[in-house]
Amino acid sequence: MNYELTPEQAQIQRMSREFSIEEIEPAQVQMDKDHEFPYELWKKWSELGMAGMLIPEEYGGSDLDPVTYILALEEVSRVSNTFALIWQVHVLVANIYARFASQELKDKYLPIFATGEKLGAYGLTEPGAGSDAAGMITKAIKDGDDWVINGTKTFISNAGTDISDGLVLMAATGEKPNGKKAISSFCIPQDTPGFKLGQSWDKMAWFGMDNRELVFEDCRVPDGNLMGTEGAGLKQALDGLNLGRIAFGAISAGLIQACLDESLKYAKDRIAFGNPISSYQLIQAKLADMATYAEATRQFTLYAANLHASGVPCHKEASMVKLFGTRHATQATLDAYQIHGGYGFMHEYKVNRFFREGKMLEIGEGTNEIQQLFIARELGC
Numbered sequence: 523m524n525y526e527l528t529p530e531q532a533q534i535q536r537m538s539r540e541f542s543i544e545e546i547e548p549a550q551v552q553m554d555k556d557h558e559f560p561y562e563l564w565k566k567w568s569e570l571g572m573a574g575m576l577i578p579e580e581y582g583g584s585d586l587d588p589v590t591y592i593l594a595l596e597e598v599s600r601v602s603n604t605f606a607l608i609w610q611v612h613v614l615v616a617n618i619y620a621r622f623a624s625q626e627l628k629d630k631y632l633p634i635f636a637t638g639e640k641l642g643a644y645g646l647t648e649p650g651a652g653s654d655a656a657g658m659i660t661k662a663i664k665d666g667d668d669w670v671i672n673g674t675k676t677f678i679s680n681a682g683t684d685i686s687d688g689l690v691l692m693a694a695t696g697e698k699p700n701g702k703k704a705i706s707s708f709c710i711p712q713d714t715p716g717f718k719l720g721q722s723w724d725k726m727a728w729f730g731m732d733n734r735e736l737v738f739e740d741c742r743v744p745d746g747n748l749m750g751t752e753g754a755g756l757k758q759a760l761d762g763l764n765l766g767r768i769a770f771g772a773i774s775a776g777l778i779q780a781c782l783d784e785s786l787k788y789a790k791d792r793i794a795f796g797n798p799i800s801s802y803q804l805i806q807a808k809l810a811d812m813a814t815y816a817e818a819t820r821q822f823t824l825y826a827a828n829l830h831a832s833g834v835p836c837h838k839e840a841s842m843v844k845l846f847g848t849r850h851a852t853q854a855t856l857d858a859y860q861i862h863g864g865y866g867f868m869h870e871y872k873v874n875r876f877f878r879e880g881k882m883l884e885i886g887e888g889t890n891e892i893q894q895l896f897i898a899r900e901l902g903c
C-alpha cells in the first residue's frame with residue numbers, strides 16, 4: 523500500500539493544521555465558556571469546502587477521497603474533539619445521502635450539506651436501545667402514501683441547531699420473514715409537524731456540540747423520504763458507520779498527539795527533586811507510549827482509510843481501528859493528566875479537557891465491546 527501523500531492531500535492537511543491553530547483553537551476556548559454551537563466557525567470551515575469534502579462535485583461538493591478527510595480530521599482533533607465530531611457526524615450523514623437516498627432527496631439535501639448551509643444529524647439511539655439497535659421501539663407505520671412515525675431518540679448530535687436539517691432517522695417498519703424487526707431509515711425535514719426537539723443534555727465535555735432527545739408524535743413523511751429500501755436500515759448503518767469508525771481512529775490519533783504535545787512541553791518545564799520531570803524514566807515511559815500509540819493509531823487509520831477508499835470490504839479493520847485508537851486515547855488522557863499532577867485537575871490546562879473528552883470515544887460510534895463482537899464475528903466466532 524502506498525502511503526505517500528498526493529500534493530493535494532498534503533496541501534489539505536497543511537491547510538487544516540493552520541486553520542485548526544488559527545481558528546478552531548480559539549473557538550474551542552469560547553465553546554468551553556458559552557456552550558454554544560460555533561456557527562461562525564462552521565461557516566468559515568464550510569467556505570473552505572470542508573462541509574462538502576466527500577460530496578460529489580455535481581452536488582457542489584469537493585469530491586475528495588476518504589484518506590484526505592482522515593488527514594484533515596486528525597489535524598482538527600489535535601485542537602478540538604468537539605468540532606471534529608460535529609464535522610464527522612455531518613460527513614457521515616452526507617455520505618449516507620450520497621449512497622442511499624433517492625435522486626430527489628440527493629438533489630434537495632446534498633447541495634445544502636455541501637455548502638454547510640445545513641447540518642446533518644443521524645438518529646439511531648433510543649433511551650432504551652443503544653448497542654442493541656434492533657431493540658428500538660420507534661415505529662414507522664405505512665398510511666397510504668405516507669409513513670407515520672412515533673417514538674423517542676436520545677443523545678443525537680447536531681439535530682437541534684439553527685441550521686440542522688434532513689435528519690436520518692432509523693425506525694422499525696415491521697417484521698422480516700425471519701421474524702426479526704425490519705429497520706428502515708427516513709429523511710426527516712426539520713420543520714416536519716410532529717418532529718419535536720426534546721431535552722438537551724448537560725454533558726461533561728464536547729460543549730459546543732448539540733446533543734438532545736428527539737420526539738416523534740404522529741410525525742408524517744411521504745413515502746419518498748424512505749432512504750433506500752424498506753428494512754435496509756441496519757445494513758446501511760453498518761456500511762455508513764465503517765467510515766465513522768475509521769474517523770474515530772483519526773480523532774483518537776489527534777487526541778493522543780495532543781496529549782503528547784502538552785505533556786512533553788510540561789514535563790520539560792516542571793522541576794521536581796531538582797530536575798525536569800522529563801528526565802525521570804517513569805515519566806519517559808508514559809511519553810514514549812503516547813508517541814508510539816499516536817503513530818500506530820495514525821498508520822492503522824490510514825491503512826483502513828485506504829482500504830475503504832479502494833472499495834475493499836473493511837468491516838473488521840474499521841472496528842479494529844476504532845477499538846485500538848480509542849482505547850489508547852483514553853490511556854493517553856490519563857497519562858497526560860498524571861504527568862501534569864495537580865495542575866491536570868485545573869480547567870486552565872488543556873489536559874483537563876482531554877481527560878473529559880477521551881473516554882466517550884470508547885462509547886460513541888458503537889461501544890468498544892460491540893467492536894470486539896464484530897471483530898470476533900469476522901474471525902468466525
Ligand SMILES: Cc1cc2nc3c(=O)[nH]c(=O)nc-3n(C[C@H](O)[C@H](O)[C@H](O)COP(=O)(O)OP(=O)(O)OC[C@H]3O[C@@H](n4cnc5c(N)ncnc54)[C@H](O)[C@@H]3O)c2cc1C
Pocket residue numbers: 611643644645646647651652653654676677678679680728733882885886887888889890891892
Ligand atoms: C455525546 C454523545 C453523542 C452521541 N451521538 C449520537 C448520534 O448522533 N446518533 C446516535 O444515534 N447515537 C448517538 N449517541 C449514542 C451512542 O452511540 C450510544 O451511547 C452508544 O451506542 C452506546 O449505547 P448506550 O449508551 O445505550 O449503551 P448500552 O448499549 O446500554 O451499553 C451499556 C454497556 O453495555 C455494553 N454492552 C451492551 N451490549 C453488550 C454485549 N452484547 N456484550 C458486551 N457488552 C455489551 C456496552 O458496550 C456498554 O459498555 C451519542 C452518545 C453520546 C453520549
